[in-house]
Amino acid sequence: MEWTVAQVARAAGTTPRTLRHYDEVGLLPPTRTGANGYRYYDGAALLRLQRILLLRGMGVGLPAIADLLAARTDAGTLLRQHLExxxxxxxxxxxxxxxxxxxxxxxxxxxxxxxxxxxxxxxxARGPEEDGSRWEEEVVARWGRGAWEDGRRAWEALGPDGRAAALAEHDAVGRGLAAALGEDEPADGERAQELVRRHHAWVSRSWVPGADAYRGLADTYVQDERFRATYEAFGPGTARYLRDAAHVFADRELT
Incomplete structure (x- = not known):
């Protein structure tokens, strides 16, 4: 059997944009592309995506996932690894x-x-102030050493008042997104996009992500249980709503 990109995205709880991005970076090419331009995925591709999502949910960066996927593993062994x-x-x-x-x-x-x-x-599950080395490894694996160093210096330079203001802005954006979702504002709507613009500006206080990096960051808000819990605290579905809106923003404003 084969499934379309829309069917796979819906079943996996992700977006067609994310699947296209995984193809672009060599993680998940479609099994074939039809004459109509549609992408199709077979069972092997589904297992590959399952592995990608499992590893992303554990905080593993895309470069590290690519290395893991490079190893040829039969379906039975792969599923046993997933189960573990x-x-x-x-x-x-x-x-x-x-x-x-x-x-x-x-x-x-x-x-x-x-x-x-x-x-x-x-x-x-400790925060960065208790376990900075772990967070450093994650950021470097996902976005490079420069992102970690720039972010650390920028955060320290804000001072106590600046850090408090940054946290307050983050909470305001989170509450705004939850409210917009509750009022059925589409993720590509003007209100949602303005909130995501503020979110990107908030992230950019420490590090300025381009389109691919911002999409990858937004994906972690759904796939990583720690980040997902942060945004779901504003209201159910907020993490996924932010992810979807951020992908639109990246496509429109950052490419």
């Missing part, structure tokens, strides 16, 4: 859920919290 990755994620989520339930029980019973119990399963 999901089992690891499932175990982390199980431990985190248990930790939250235990903390809730202690609070409801009026008991003291146990610090080790509260954070069971949250290893590696």
């Amino acid at each position: 990755l999901l089992r690891e994620q499932e175990e982390r989520l199980r431990r985190r859920s248990a930790a939250v339930r235990a903390a809730l029980g202690r609070v409801e019973r009026g008991e003291e919290l146990d610090v080790d119990e509260v954070f069971d399963g949250f290893e590696g």
